Amino acid sequence: MAAITHPLHSLTLTSKSPTPRFKTKPFPKLQISASNKPISGRKLRVAVIGGGPAGSSAAETLASGGIETYLFERSPTGAKPCGGAIPLCMLDEFSIPPELIDRKVTHMKIISPSNLTVDFGKTLKPNEHISMVRREVLDSYLRSRAESNGAVLLKGLVTHLDIPNHPNQPYIIHYTVNNTIKYLPVDAVIGADGANSRVAKSIDAGDYTCAIAFQERIKLPDDKMQYYHNLAEMYVGNDVSPDFYAWVFPKCDHVAVGTGTVTSKPKIKSLQKAIRSRVLPKIAGGTVIKVEAHPIPEHPRPVRVRGRVALVGDAAGYVTKCSGEGIYFAAKSGRMCGEGIVKASEGGEKMIEESDLKREYLKQWDSEYVNMFRCLDLLQHVFYGSNAARESLVELCGDEYVQRMTFESYLYKKLANGDRWEDLKMGWNTIGSLMRCKIVGKGMEGFDPSVVARFGL
Template sequence: MKIISPSNLTVDFGSKTLKPHESIPMLRREVLDSFLRFRAQSSGAHLIPALVTHLEVPSSSTEPYIIHHTSNNTKRTLAVDVIIGADGANSRVAKSIKAGNYTCAIAFQERIRLPEEKMEYYQNLAEMYVGNDVSPDFYAWVFPKCDHVAVGTGTVCAKPDIKAYQRGIRERVSHKINGGKVIKVEAHPIPEHPRPTRVRGRVALVGDAAGYVTKCSGEGIYFAAKSGRMCGEAIVKASEGGEKMVSEEDLKREYLREWDSKFMKTFRFLDLLQRVFYGSNAAREALVELCGDEYVQRMTFDSYLYKKLANGDRWEDVKMVLNTIGSLVRCKIVEREMEALKV
């Protein structure tokens, strides 16, 4: 991976620090999703391709929930004991149980098929760009998607301007993507924090429906998959393999508490990092400068790959904090001098 600063300072991230068995996978959702659906089906899940329109919430703890759905213009219902709402950021399940709202960022990306010689450059490389021109509070990216690339950006504070920021990233990479053909355009909300309620009655929310996307990296696929699995396993355990009705208390104890103790610290830490490093071009220059440090890279990959805050070396941590402050101050001074020169 390369990370590129507002002034185009470029740092290689990972080529030296990743161990031989470690990698950062890039995937196409259409491929992953159909693989997961097929795997669920071959393990015994009964798939019903349909649009869920709403839920009827029962008034007692023993009656079933009624799921209303339409398929091929036919309205149908399904009575169920427990629901896992995995229906994304615009979750109707969340709405039906009055789970409350979260603030959302917006992410926009174009999937672009490049001429062969240009695709070669991105065959094994992801790029992350930071700067006021590409996002006021997040980053922009070029990610390889097997036979094409995804070029995109995200923002929370300037959603109406998302297309201007998309033009920004396209300009930054124009020499690398010229001649490419846009094959798909995608835009979607990204939750900024967990919902106020993630379990109510016998309904639990997972993935984007619950609000599990980390700040800083905008990573949500791992957390969607992991929360779905944890919630499913919690239901199997609490229902004693389907013999006993589960309760809200069971879902909170077996799923929510487990989830929070495993991941909440990481979510809070990444929130802090986003606020420190994505707020101004000076801070972004400092971020890229710091990313050149091997210790910073190792800590980042250990946390990213193994999904827990890595335990570092105390003296190296002290050095890293001092370097961070040094870089932030230095870049702020340079920014101020540049502003003065402009005047």
Template sequence: MLDEFAIPRDLVDRRVTRMRVLSPSNLAADFSRALPPGAHIPMLRREVLDSFLRRRAADAGATLVPGLVTSLSLPADPTADPYLVHYISSDSGSPSSSSSRSVLEVDAVVGADGANSRVAREVGAGDYTTAIAFQERIRLPDEAMSYYDDLAEMYVGGDVSPDFYAWVFPKCDHVAVGTGTVAAKPDIKKLQSGIRARAGGKIAGGRVIKVEAHPIPEHPRPRRVVGRVALVGDAAGYVTRCSGEGIYFAAKSGRLCGQAMADEWKLTGAVTEAGIRAGYLRRWDDEFRLTFRFLDMLQRVFYGGNAGREALVEMCADEHVQRRTFESYLHKRMAAVEPWGDLRLLWRTAATMVRCGVLGREVERLRRLEQQAADQVLLRH
């Protein structure tokens, strides 16, 4: 992402070269043995990255308007009339500054306003399921912080999340300790206590400097382009399951969408729904649909219970799994097929799942579903 979006290296807080995944029984898999030479996972703070991107947009000619969007008036003629963006403006963007209600007249709208997107609601883009991500930023004693200098840890288990993972990620002068869930949102603080207990002495003596909670979409919205309004990033639902990554896909979708609108404007002097769909939506789906579906399948298989999580961590110790994962993660697309290596991986996966009791459970579940379907057919006749 740094190279693709020209992000300065001095914005990076930490360069992670060691990754560790810990199972419910605390079996640890070193997930960084297959990391390519010189490669690393950059860790940035969102507030630092967002500030840089705003400044760069202004330097490129964008007009920044601090404020809060309250509603969107749709045009009487969806092909020609402007949209009216109603917002509360302020000079500094802070709640304490003086503010006033204003209206902005625009030809097209890009909704990049997060999982609780006001733009999505105004155009009827439809709902989606969301998870909650909760984390504490914890400043550690120097010795403890040095342990996480270039190390990221991921924990799986019902004690930290029933359907996702928990993490300890290094940041500038602190670590981010958190967890996420869809199925157990009311228990998020209990799950947070679980990751603090699992990390144990490694974060002992730390001081909480900030607490954060955010909704995370679980799948794309039913409608991502409505008229001359397009949704990108979390507003569109572009967060991968299994890994929970969203920042790259937010930046990528924003660039594809903006470029599609700019290209059509240069050619025709207008922006249309058909043009946005062709230049943005189809390109996005062609490039990333398979990745999102594959990671959704992995989450369903491996995050459903502790047996599956034990199998997942056991597989993470396999160098072929690690190499294929990094090929996909670093390049943000499914790695090319390697017939023999992938066939061996398939057999190893099946063996691991049998050993951990996952495959038998899934086969039994499918057998029950088939029997229920057959019983319903008999009832109808």
């Protein structure tokens, strides 16, 4: 679809002068009712900045719920570097059509620093798998669906956001399309513009630690691609990442080989070289078709709601430790935020305020997921701190009970129903493994082994 030029307001950039000059018109008036009062003659107007899973899910929910919705995406043909794994529950929950799925992973291998290899997935049922997608395919589909439900897609770069000085003033979105600067006044904003969110900066949402993910897409000869037909591999070790893991994930006609780190970002290329070296026999003869890198948040931002602005997805910091999973949580947070706005505004008929976003979005999100994020943060601290700890992690992953609990939690995004006796045995096995690896100590403070697998390793 061609870019849409919205009639509300525009500035035209003249290029003859070294110092850019602009032709301007007065801002159109947007009458904003007092908080929670009915809006006269129109619907609540919301801008969603960022057209990934978080933004598209928010925009679809808003538009379907009667909100006047504008979805901004700067690069619709681009693709975020991403492993591309999504849990089974997301297919039904977000109505993901099967043709978007490149591969159905039913086997995983976890390889330790000493090359101890554990088959992870022995407890999967016949109908269970991990779906692998390409982000450019998934994101494009979700944006199109948001459009079909009434959201207006604006293919432009949002440069900054003007914050109102008075409750009855609008937020002003500044964006560029084909060297033309435009403005859009709105009642509320959802920032879904990634780890380097400009929306977050506009509302002074605070900083957070970011990892960097580096990935190469490699097209393999047919015989080697067959090996990865339904297999994903995870490698741990100081050589490939001092604080995370490296991966080989199958895509439609190629594999994604990558790694990530927080503490050694300047060394990311050497870490990528190391993972290529470890998997060299399996990818020999392959051709690199794309190289990608992207920041990944390590924890939620200090502020996720301010005024009538809410952050979702990577902009809010919703990426789990240990696994680095973010697609499901991005889409889920976008939908939950959209639902909260629809509910608080009574289908776009009333103005909303900060307390509405905190009550209907943040409170709901935190009650459902905050413990999961804290648990995975602790697990990463315990198991990714040294090669000895990683050996222990891989050893534990060989336990079928750990595997079953992990996959039940990951695939369905809910606390798995465990067996108390098995939980107790798992706890003793965890402590025993850590003792053998000589890492029981300060890293174990606050650690409850019975929850190791319940939220997914």
